[in-house]
Amino acid sequence: AQSVTQLDSQVPVFEEAPVELRCNYSSSVSVYLFWYVQYPNQGLQLLLKYLSGSTLVKGINGFEAEFNKSQTSFHLRKPSVHISDTAEYFCAVLYGGATNKLIFGTGTLLAVQP
Amino acid sequence: NAGVTQTPKFQVLKTGQSMTLQCAQDMNHEYMSWYRQDPGMGLRLIHYSVGAGITDQGEVPNGYNVSRSTTEDFPLRLLSAAPSQTSVYFCASSYSWSSYNSPLHFGNGTRLTVT
Numbered sequence A: 001a002q003s004v005t006q007l008d009s010q011v012p013v014f015e016e017a018p019v020e021l022r023c024n025y026s027s028s029v030s031v032y033l034f035w036y037v038q039y040p041n042q043g044l045q046l047l048l049k050y051l052s053g054s055t056l057v058k059g060i061n062g063f064e065a066e067f068n069k070s071q072t073s074f075h076l077r078k079p080s081v082h083i084s085d086t087a088e089y090f091c092a093v094l095y096g097g098a099t100n101k102l103i104f105g106t107g108t109l110l111a112v113q114p
Numbered sequence B: 001n002a003g004v005t006q007t008p009k010f011q012v013l014k015t016g017q018s019m020t021l022q023c024a025q026d027m028n029h030e031y032m033s034w035y036r037q038d039p040g041m042g043l044r045l046i047h048y049s050v051g052a053g054i055t056d057q058g059e060v061p062n063g064y065n066v067s068r069s070t071t072e073d074f075p076l077r078l079l080s081a082a083p084s085q086t087s088v089y090f091c092a093s094s095y096s097w098s099s100y101n102s103p104l105h106f107g108n109g110t111r112l113t114v115t
Helices: none
Strands: A010-014 A019-021 A031-038 A044-050 A056-058 A064-068 A073-078 A087-095 A108-113 B004-007 B010-013 B019-025 B031-038 B042-051 B054-057 B064-066 B076-078 B087-094 B110-114
Touching: A010 A019, A019 A108, A031 A064, A031 A073, A044 A056, A044 A064, A044 A073, A073 A087, B004 B087, B010 B019, B019 B031, B019 B087, B042 B064
Parallel strands: A010 A108, B010 B110
Antiparallel strands: A019 A073, A031 A044, A031 A087, A056 A064, A064 A073, A087 A108, B004 B019, B019 B076, B031 B042, B031 B087, B042 B054, B064 B076, B087 B110
16 A cells, blocks of 8 residues: 655654655655645645755755655655754655545654754 | 635534535536545545535545535535544546546645544
């Protein structure tokens, strides 16, 4: 079955430290990969996406992610986090051939501490 | 620039009551969908629509009905509320159902509690 795994439910980190949020998906011939961010009491916003081409994708607010086909991963990184980055982050996968039925991971809460 | 508007923001129901969660978008989006968000389970698709008059079931459709009489509106009906339907509900839309390059736009959610 198609699935998305975010192993870390919560990631605490100090301000200005680097962070990596992990995402793995079940293997498929073709996938499109997304990261969404949810700030408290708000809906989800698209952070970045991988459709094709360069495996390193840059998004908003200094975040980037790298698509690794052999490891079926799409980890999200930021070299230096801010308090304002505190939010829940969702990895999502659209498997090739489907409509816009995204499969979401369970989310990772990034808690940035001063 | 309203985007996706959901009403109400909060709702408390008693078991067995029915209600409708409203969703409207002003972006002329073809595709609309409903998700529920539960702790530790991420977002799960309830129902979706690829255009006016066309709806289909998602991953967790039981206990919910939808209709799409206009492009703008996509209400979600709870027929007989159950405590298991306590959740945060999100409506999302996108320009095209068939394009992976058409990101979803989310509303701010409706927090529903069924007692």
